[in-house]
Every structure is written in structure tokens, then in C-alpha cells.
Amino acid sequence: xxxxxxxxxxxxxxxxxxxxxxxxxxxxxxxxxxxxxxxxxxxxxxxxxxxxxxxxxxxxxxxxxxxxxxxxxxxxxxxxxxxxxxxxxxxxxxxxxxxxxxxxxxxxxxxxxxxxxxxxxxxxxxxxxxxxxxxxxxxxxxxxxxxxxxxxxxxxxxxxxxxxxxxxxxxxxxxxxxxxxxxxxxxxxxxxxx
Amino acid sequence: xxxxxxxxxxxxxxxxxxxxxxxxxxxxxxxxxxxxxxxxxxxxxxxxxxxxxxxxxxxxxxxxxxxxxxxxxxxxxxxxxxxxxxxxxxxxxxxxxxxxxxxxxxxxxxxxxxxxxxxxxxxxxxxxxxxxxxxxxxxxxxxxxxxxxxxxxxxxxxxxxxxxxxxxxxxxxxxxxxxxxxxxxxx
Numbered sequence: 001x002x003x004x005x006x007x008x009x010x011x012x013x014x015x016x017x018x019x020x021x022x023x024x025x026x027x028x029x030x031x032x033x034x035x036x037x038x039x040x041x042x043x044x045x046x047x048x049x050x051x052x053x054x055x056x057x058x059x060x061x062x063x064x065x066x067x068x069x070x071x072x073x074x075x076x077x078x079x080x081x082x083x084x085x086x087x088x089x090x091x092x093x094x095x096x097x098x099x100x101x102x103x104x105x106x107x108x109x110x111x112x113x114x115x116x117x118x119x120x121x122x123x124x125x126x127x128x129x130x131x132x133x134x135x136x137x138x139x140x141x142x143x144x145x146x147x148x149x150x151x152x153x154x155x156x157x158x159x160x161x162x163x164x165x166x167x168x169x170x171x172x173x174x175x176x177x178x179x180x181x182x183x184x185x186x187x188x189x190x191x192x193x194x
Numbered sequence: 195x196x197x198x199x200x201x202x203x204x205x206x207x208x209x210x211x212x213x214x215x216x217x218x219x220x221x222x223x224x225x226x227x228x229x230x231x232x233x234x235x236x237x238x239x240x241x242x243x244x245x246x247x248x249x250x251x252x253x254x255x256x257x258x259x260x261x262x263x264x265x266x267x268x269x270x271x272x273x274x275x276x277x278x279x280x281x282x283x284x285x286x287x288x289x290x291x292x293x294x295x296x297x298x299x300x301x302x303x304x305x306x307x308x309x310x311x312x313x314x315x316x317x318x319x320x321x322x323x324x325x326x327x328x329x330x331x332x333x334x335x336x337x338x339x340x341x342x343x344x345x346x347x348x349x350x351x352x353x354x355x356x357x358x359x360x361x362x363x364x365x366x367x368x369x370x371x372x373x374x375x376x377x378x379x380x381x
Binding site: 018020022025026029030033034037038041047050051054055058059062063064065066134135153154174177178181184185188 | 204205208209241242244245246248249252253254256257260261263264265267268269271272273274
């Protein structure tokens, strides 16, 4: 991946925030919100919880931003905080599997928007099935593979970052991801053929 | 160099699909020539690409107001108050005050010793005067409070009027709290 010469690095943005330029934290949010919300969504299986927790994670990180060590990557730090928060929440309450269709305060059902090129009733149905199938496939993975798959495919962390975050040798990370993807491929067989 | 086996190529395929930068151009080249001849690896590459696509399509769209809600939720972090910028203005005012005090008060006392010593004495006198004034004000306000209390407790009608005032203020506060609790919270 080539880096835009104009685009400041995460570490430069953090330095700017610490110098008093609060707006630059918004740039960090823009950069990571999609990955963070999706990562938490797959862990917590609930879109509202994922958004709320992502907000909490950003706030938590902001509060202790001065403790950020620039020799590590910001993304590694952010997702470590997110992972700890998610694990805490999972431990606190026993999660029940929920569908992607959720009820709002008025009792109306509301579908979360999963972007896709598919349109029309059949496409919508397919999207819904796909969303559920992905969740089921990910849930079906053993935890050690599941967290690595999410860190790689939802959080989009590099192998080295995952290795550092999990405290695992790089080779182990690659190995587990290899096996995890194979399992995922088998579980998503119906969807990889369409 | 020993030619990689089929399993190694399968591993490289995964790295390639995942966009891993570890895969060197030589390995990519070697992989491409292996895949061109191996139907199993061709199918594997196709499947892995589809898995990545399916995962990408299953991504949740982030709420449009998410960024704004995070920015609004950001508290004043502890490190912000420790930042030099926070103390720049009050610090500058203190230094300016010291300089002005030294310039005005130091001049008069310079004759009794060195100008710096005179300025320090003058600043100390100023702080002492400020302290005395503060204590005086506090004493006066306590005295004022005593007078008000004396007035209230001097007669039954005054005491009753005061009680009605206190009850009304409490009712007003209660209605405000209830209205705030009833208002829908923005999420």
C-alpha cells in the first residue's frame, strides 16, 4: 500500500493533538471508525453496542493520549484498547446471538445497512443471508482463530501489528490465519460460489 | 534455491489474497508460475478472493453522525490541563503583573536597598494587602449574612415569607430536574 505524501501519519496526528490541535483527533476518528466499528460489531454481534463501544474506546484513548508511545503503532494501541473493552463486556454479560435486524424504541424493526452492490428484493434477502452467514461463520471459529481473523479482516491490521498485539511470534500469526481462513472458506462455501 | 512445495504455495496464496506486503516480488513471480500450472491452486485463489469479497460486503456502515458524537463526547483530558498552552496565558499575566509591580513599587523603596530587594518587598506587601482585603470582605459578608438571618428570625411573618420562598425554589428545581429526565436523550 502506498502512502499519500500529503497524508500525515497517525503518530503525526497524535503529536498535533497533544500540542493542542483537538481537531486532528477527528482525523484519527475518520481513519479508524469503519475498521473499529466493524471489528467490534463482529465481536459483540450488535451494531448499537459496537457503535457505543467504539465511541468509548476513542474517548478512552483520547483521555490517555499523552501516554501513547510513538515507537508503537497507534492502530495497535487502539485495537488493544478495543479488544480489552470488548472482552470485558463479553465477560460481563452472556451474549445471546442476535440477528442483524433490530427493534428500535418504538418496536419497529430496522435493518442495519450492509453496503452491497445487490439491489432489489432478492438482493436484499441475499445481503441479509450473507450478513447472518458471515456472523455465523465467524462465531463458529475457535476463539484463537476468530480474534486473529477479525484483527486481520475487520481491523485490517498488518501481521506484524497482530503479532505485537497478541504477543505471538509472526509465524504463529500467519499459521493461525491460514488455518482460520481455511475454516472460514469452508463455512462460507455457499456464498463463495455465487 | 529449493523449489517450494505445494503447501508453501497455498500459504503464499493466502498472503497474496490478504494483501500482505511480506511476499517478495520473486515469491510472487514463483507463485504466479505455479498457479498457472496447478488447477487446485487456481481454485484456491478463486475461493480465497471470494471469501475476502464476502467479508468486505458484510461490513457495517458507520453511523453518519458517529464522528461528531465522539468529538462531542470527548472530555477535558488530564493531559490538556498539564499542557504548557493552558498555563501560557495565566503565566504571562503573572509575569506582567510582577514586572509592573516591580516597576512601580520598586522605585520608591530602592533607596533603602537594592532595587530587586525593594521590588520583592513591594510585591510581598501587595500580596499582604490583598490577603487583608480578602479577609475583610469575608468578615463583612459573614456580618451581612448575620444581619440577614437576624432580620428573617426577627418576626413570624418574615420567617413565614422566607419559608414560602424556600419551598417555591425547591419546587422550581424539582420541575426542572423532572423535565430534564423526561427529555429524550440524544444517542
